[in-house]
Amino acid sequence: MKSPAPEPVPxxxxxxxxxLIRLLYQRHNAxxxxxxxxxxxxxQFAILNTVYAAGPLTQHEISVRIRTDTSTMAQSASVLERKNLVRRTVNPADKRERRIALTRNGRREYAELLLKAxxxxxxxxxxxxxDGHAAALAVLRDLAGVHADPEEGQV
Incomplete structure (x- = not known):
């Protein structure tokens, strides 16, 4: 005879x-x-930050560095271009790819946004x-499954 299944524990x-991650995400957004x-x-800020730090990059290179999908990357880059914060050009090495560079306005806006970020x-x-900041970042990176890449300065 089977014993009854244990009662679920909420x-x-x-x-x-x-x-907790959802609550932290909501807090970050607020x-x-x-x-x-x-x-x-x-x-969008992550894109500006990456291009400011590394110089012009392809959309794909940026999406890898900030760990976002290509459709979000393309949509965000398009918004930044409409705001005249970045300039997108066809990559001469691969006509299917766009290179992104900061505009003069983008560099100025980035400097102001960096203080706020x-x-x-x-x-x-x-x-x-x-003293707990480094440990907290390490835990967050572990939970997110990402590790810092010292060459890129990105996570």
Missing amino acids: HVFAETPGH VWHDTVGDSITPT DEVQRILFSALHP
């Missing part, structure tokens, strides 16, 4: 990574909106003792 959401505004998304990070980490 999750305690304060102890489930997925729930802090980003309050600090940076809604004129640029975190993904730094403030977002400061606000998010304000819940931690400064």
Whole structure:
């Protein structure tokens, strides 16, 4: 005779990574909106940051560095181009690919956005003792399944 199945035990959401990650994502979005505004998304900022740091790159190279899918990359780059923050040109080495470079306006806007993005990070980490920042980043990278690439300076 089979013994009855055990009663399911409900999750305690304060102890489930997925729930906590969702809450952190919501908090990040709220802090980003309050600090940076809604004129640029975190993904668009990541594109500007990558091109500022590395110089002109192909859309594919940027999407690999910021770990976003190619359709999100293309859509975000298109928005940045309409805002005159980047210039997209056909890659002479591969006519199917676009190269992205910052415009003069993009460099100026990036400098202003960088200060605001730094403030977002400061606000998010304000819940931690400064000695815990590196450990928190390491845990977040592990949970996300990504590791820093020292050559690219990107995650």
